[in-house]
Amino acid sequence: MERILRFDDVSVTRGKKKILHHINWQVNQNENWAILGLNGAGKTTMLKMIHGDLWPTTGQLEVLGGVFGHTNIPELKTKIGWVSNALQDQLHTGDPVDLIVLSGKFASIGIYQEFSQSELDEARQILIDMGGQKLLGKKYAVLSQGERQLVLIARAMMAHPKLLILDEPCNGLDLFAREELLSRVARIAEMPNRPALLLVSHYTEELLPCFNHVLLLRSGQVIKKGARKQVLTADSLSDFYEKPIQTVTIDGNRLAVYPK
Numbered sequence: 196m197e198r199i200l201r202f203d204d205v206s207v208t209r210g211k212k213k214i215l216h217h218i219n220w221q222v223n224q225n226e227n228w229a230i231l232g233l234n235g236a237g238k239t240t241m242l243k244m245i246h247g248d249l250w251p252t253t254g255q256l257e258v259l260g261g262v263f264g265h266t267n268i269p270e271l272k273t274k275i276g277w278v279s280n281a282l283q284d285q286l287h288t289g290d291p292v293d294l295i296v297l298s299g300k301f302a303s304i305g306i307y308q309e310f311s312q313s314e315l316d317e318a319r320q321i322l323i324d325m326g327g328q329k330l331l332g333k334k335y336a337v338l339s340q341g342e343r344q345l346v347l348i349a350r351a352m353m354a355h356p357k358l359l360i361l362d363e364p365c366n367g368l369d370l371f372a373r374e375e376l377l378s379r380v381a382r383i384a385e386m387p388n389r390p391a392l393l394l395v396s397h398y399t400e401e402l403l404p405c406f407n408h409v410l411l412l413r414s415g416q417v418i419k420k421g422a423r424k425q426v427l428t429a430d431s432l433s434d435f436y437e438k439p440i441q442t443v444t445i446d447g448n449r450l451a452v453y454p455k
């Protein structure tokens with residue numbers, strides 16, 4: 196089984212603050228993981244490391260077969276799709292959506308190189324496959340938040356990534372836009388040659404069944420990790436949040452959590 200990533204006793208310290216403590220975690224191909232954690236748990240720090248933007252202070256990190264310190268990080272980045280709100284702020288929002296999607300092929304924010312009609316056609320097709328046909332011809336700046344997230348996912352898929360990172364993709368989406376986006380993500384999970392998915396979320400109900408593994412992160416420490424049905428239980432979530440909670444099961448396989 197091909198390994199997507201491995202954290203081997205990874206810690207991150209900034210100044211006097213220990214942000215991540217002795218993380219041990221392995222993701223294999225055919226696994227889709229969700230990381231759940233409250234604000235400040237260290238989720239973004241973990242994602243930044245996986246994307247090669249931050250290095251462990253101690254421990255060893257391997258991503259897509261490359262061990263940090265011995266691997267070419269810019270090359271690694273071309274194999275990772277990255278969807279986050281931080282990216283939205285950097286985009287050239289006056290560009291038409293097909294060019295935004297195409298830029299994913301070059302792992303660049305805008306497009307500075309020549310491109311062929313077939314590359315542009317591929318970008319448009321990926322957006323259509325993601326359900327974004329009606330967005331063609333529009334500028335990114337005029338899109339709703341849900342439509343923007345769709346474009347960002349299409350952009351990430353343009354590079355045919357081996358790993359697709361979704362950092363709180365449902366932020367700012369209404370109830371229906373959120374379901375629409377999540378169902379698109381679930382479809383990616385069923386594609387041939389699909390990337391491994393890694394979702395960061397605050398909400399358990401966003402973890403569709405395709406997220407077959409879950410990691411619970413609290414104050415920089417892994418509290419529990421493993422198969423969805425072992426981790427997404429009322430008991431383990433109650434331990435994790437350290438507060439009384441109530442859970443509601445939706446569609447037999449999705450779990451919503453509320454404070455009691």
Ligand SMILES: Nc1ncnc2c1ncn2[C@@H]1O[C@H](COP(=O)(O)OP(=O)(O)OP(=O)(O)O)[C@@H](O)[C@H]1O
Nearest residue numbers: 209210212214232233234235236237238239240241
């Ligand atoms: N460069 C830094 N220097 C000092 N502290 C930092 C630095 N980067 C992050 N932190 C701290 O580390 C902790 C974890 O931050 P991180 O952004 O990874 O959390 P998070 O789980 O993504 O939170 P959120 O859900 O709010 O986005 C926070 O307390 C944050 O203030």
